[in-house]
Amino acid sequence: MSGMTFLPHPDTEHITLANVLTALGDETRLAIIGHLARNEENAMTCGQFLDLGSKTSLSYHLAKLREAGVVHVRPEGTKRFVTLRRVDLDARFPGFLDTIIATTRHLPFACRDGNVLTNAQLAEVGTS
Amino acid sequence: MSGMTFLPHPDTEHITLANVLTALGDETRLAIIGHLARNEENAMTCGQFLDLGSKTSLSYHLAKLREAGVVHVRPEGTKRFVTLRRVDLDARFPGFLDTIIATTRHLPFACRDGNVLTNAQLAEVGTS
DNA sequence: GCAATAGTTCAAAAGTTCTTGAACATTGAA
DNA sequence: TTCAATGTTCAAGAACTTTTGAACTATTGC
Numbered sequence: 001m002s003g004m005t006f007l008p009h010p011d012t013e014h015i016t017l018a019n020v021l022t023a024l025g026d027e028t029r030l031a032i033i034g035h036l037a038r039n040e041e042n043a044m045t046c047g048q049f050l051d052l053g054s055k056t057s058l059s060y061h062l063a064k065l066r067e068a069g070v071v072h073v074r075p076e077g078t079k080r081f082v083t084l085r086r087v088d089l090d091a092r093f094p095g096f097l098d099t100i101i102a103t104t105r106h107l108p109f110a111c112r113d114g115n116v117l118t119n120a121q122l123a124e125v126g127t128s
Numbered sequence: 129m130s131g132m133t134f135l136p137h138p139d140t141e142h143i144t145l146a147n148v149l150t151a152l153g154d155e156t157r158l159a160i161i162g163h164l165a166r167n168e169e170n171a172m173t174c175g176q177f178l179d180l181g182s183k184t185s186l187s188y189h190l191a192k193l194r195e196a197g198v199v200h201v202r203p204e205g206t207k208r209f210v211t212l213r214r215v216d217l218d219a220r221f222p223g224f225l226d227t228i229i230a231t232t233r234h235l236p237f238a239c240r241d242g243n244v245l246t247n248a249q250l251a252e253v254g255t256s
Numbered sequence: 257g258c259a260a261t262a263g264t265t266c267a268a269a270a271g272t273t274c275t276t277g278a279a280c281a282t283t284g285a286a
Numbered sequence: 287t288t289c290a291a292t293g294t295t296c297a298a299g300a301a302c303t304t305t306t307g308a309a310c311t312a313t314t315g316c
Contacts, residue, residue: 017231018154022154025150028304030145046262046263053305054305054307056264057304059263059265060303075312080262092231095226095227173292174293175291175292183293185274187295188273191294205291206282206283207283260314261314262311262314263311263312264310265309269306270304270305273302275298276300280294281295283292283293284290286287
């Protein structure tokens, strides 16, 4: 009934560069950021990242990103809506997120089987 | 006599974002980058980073930064002169290094004993 | 209530990173 | 040649990170 699932997020002023860099220095998490960046209008659920790893492993990686202050996770029903903390990151490290995204955008997208997603597949992941 | 110590550096096009982020996602290495950024005119030797860790540990961290393509190391005599690979990083990830440095600049500088260097001490490290 | 959906937590295992000290290598100078 | 200076390599250990599957929680809809 209550829905009070605790999902701690650091305050903007407690987001540190070292934590953000550590969070992003991982292929899976960088790929998650890529998915989010291609989709900044509509929040994504965890399930939409399943091409990048198992449910458990994604839960782990998304927690890392959340704890570092890179993403915000909003529980709604049984789902969690994940968004980039763009405003906070821009305030804290101006220009940083954009250079990451710009690079991530024209990178091939590795998925869990080691092959690479086509643009068509990416569009599908992005809009489903 | 020969002086042919091999110090492999990745080519510019082989510098990857994930490797750079992993290399920078560490307090010691971020502090090294901070020292280098305050000193971009004159190359620094490894010995000038000794407030950040032991000789062995710095050798390890500087190798990480070199292998990721973040710094260039030029042997000269018994010393190694370390510089940021600014041109290459700017070509590969435009704006990235500057946002890192801008953040690093107004960060307190932790040194190995857990205390923080004053600006005077930093200047001393930088120009000795 | 019961089942389905969406995600988390736990403990174990495997792998990676970092620090340490001792031994080594290279260069330059007395 | 011998010494000091500067840094590297090696092996061991401690501490983290990541992945797994099984068990769990919370919510929604029937």
